[in-house]
Amino acid sequence: MGFWTARQERALDEREVDALWWAWRQACEGAGLCTRVDTVTGPTVTVPRLVDVVLGPPVVLTVQLLPGQLLGDLRRVALRIAPHLGAVALRVTALGQIHARIELLGADPLDGTVGLVLPAAPGRVALGVDETARDLVQSWADDVAHTIVQGVTRSGKSVFTYGLLAQLAADPLVTICGSDPTGLLWRPFAGTRHAAWQVSGVADPAAHETLLLALVADMAARIAAMPADRDTVEISAATPLRVVVLEELAALYRVADAASTTKDPIGKRIRALIGRLLAEGAKAGYRLVLIVQRAEAAIVGAFERAMCSLRISFRTDNRASVELLHPGAPAELADQHTVACPGVALLSAPGEELTRFRAPYLGGYPEYVATVKSACPAEETGPAAVAA
Ligand SMILES: Nc1ncnc2c1ncn2[C@@H]1O[C@H](COP(=O)(O)OP(=O)(O)OP(=O)(O)O)[C@@H](O)[C@H]1O
Ligand SMILES: [Mg+2]
Structure with a gap:
């Protein structure tokens, strides 16, 4: 030169x-x-x-x-x-x-998909990657209480849930339970040890209530059996972590409310059971994952929200929706989030500042089904469903 x-x-x-x-x-x-x-x-x-x-x-x-x-x-x-x-x-x-x-x-650091690394480290769940390329990993049994996920349609809630379940499915210390009105989430679990704790579809609201009753009874028994020198249940093969996914919670409430009568208020009872799991479940080894389009008060009241220490918002319809789960979020960040790509979310977690991240992408529904099936093969005899 x-x-x-x-x-x-x-x-x-x-x-x-x-x-x-x-x-x-x-x-x-x-x-x-x-x-x-x-x-x-x-x-x-x-x-x-x-x-x-x-x-x-x-x-x-x-x-x-x-x-x-x-x-x-x-x-x-x-x-x-x-x-x-x-x-x-x-x-x-x-x-x-x-x-x-x-x-x-020169470009959004969250552009481009993030793959899901499997198998996950036992007891740890990868939530995604933040703007500084840091892996967001949570110890599900220790750091996390309950989780709430919101986001408008096609924003990435189900894909996130697929990733979460694919990581947890193989863990012998976890039972994956829950209620899924969409009927898609539990299909790959058919015949596995988890299936007894899962209810799908909207045809029979009573089946969802029966499941929730069984979960509350199990939780109460765990609390009653807790040794005098412990304030939480020790997670073991005999008392596994129960991850209870409530997919499209608003749909469950809608169906239950429609079936409710003055004499038989099933909607109210289902809300009360979920309220109990949220309030008392964390110490009994219960981790609820609530999935809603918008965490509005009619579906998730202030009490339910307060019980969820991990809060995730995929694309929202306006700034006010971001505020519901992330009070005090900067206005410009909340505004920008109304046009977020699928899979991009905001996270509030204990000990973390409000973080923008991208959830891992396992692939589509076929990949989810294949991953869960290989992680936990169906048992020979098949379990008897709790909610049967
Ligand atoms: N983490 C991601 N990385 C890349 N693409 C994603 C991610 N999450 C979602 N997508 C894309 O967005 C689409 C919609 O995602 P998903 O089905 O999870 O939305 P949803 O929020 O569950 O919507 P609905 O409320 O309608 O069920 C997916 O089919 C996929 O193409
Ligand atoms: Mg969905």
């Missing part, structure tokens, strides 16, 4: 860094990521100091947060700042205590 070319390039780089420096300053000021002090000569605005720029690609900025700022403050306004730096999104990671590394992304 000639001397003059190198000099020219250096000058171009310097100009690019200057432009970024200026754009960063302006964008932070516009997004409110700054402190403003009024002085006699006018207001003085201070923004997080840009301490390093790598032109890459990828372009990476290192900034020093202002006193009193947290990484979360920067993440919250990332969507407001990104376009002014010529990026689609920012990947913000901590660098020590008060510095942040900001990678300028």
Whole structure:
């Protein structure tokens, strides 16, 4: 490279860094990521100091947060700042205590599908991959209480559930139970040890009630048998974790309410049974997974929501739906979520900031059926259904 070319390039780089420096300053000021002090000569605005720029690609900025700022403050306004730096999104990671590394992304980091790695590590469930390419893995028995999943139609709820069940199906310490009005979820489990605890379809609401009664009785027996020196049931082959999936919960309530009469209020009874499982189940080794299109109060009241420590929202119809499960979510993130691709979701979990992630994609329904069938082959004699 000639001397003059190198000099020219250096000058171009310097100009690019200057432009970024200026754009960063302006964008932070516009997004409110700054402190403003009024002085006699006018207001003085201070923004997080840009301490390093790598032109890459990828372009990476290192900034020093202002006193009193947290990484979360920067993440919250990332969507407001990104376009002014010529990026689609920012990947913000901590660098020590008060510095942040900001990678300028030319495309949404959650574009493209994420495969599901099977078999899953025992007791652990992969939920997906976040914007920093981190695997979101939860220890289902220890970290998670109950889960609620919401999302409009075709947003990825069922695919997420397929992934979850495919991971849990082989675990000898887990029984997969639940109620599925759509009739699809339990088909591959026919004849397996799980099938006794599963009810499908909408033809017979009483079958769903019988199942829930059996689950509540089992839960109560577990609590009654708990040793005096324990406050939770120890998960073992004899007392496995019972993962209770309530797919399309609104549909179950609709069917039960339609069958209800004043003398025989089956809808109310089903709601009460689910309420008991939510309230008392966690310590008895019960993990409920509620799946709804919208976590509105008529279906999932404040009490039910409060019992769900893991909350997942696939695409929602408006900002208010995001607020239902993720109170305090930044408005721009909630707005952006109304056009999220299938499989992209928001997650609130214990000890986690609100996280945008992509759920793993196992494949379509045929792959789900094949995976579950190979993970837990049907037993010779077939179990007697609880709800028969
Ligand atoms: N994690 C994902 N990765 C890639 N594509 C996905 C993912 N999740 C869903 N999809 C695509 O979106 C489609 C709809 O997903 P899914 O059936 O899970 O929606 P749903 O929320 O259950 O809808 P409904 O409420 O109608 O049952 C899938 O057939 C698949 O093509
Ligand atoms: Mg579905």
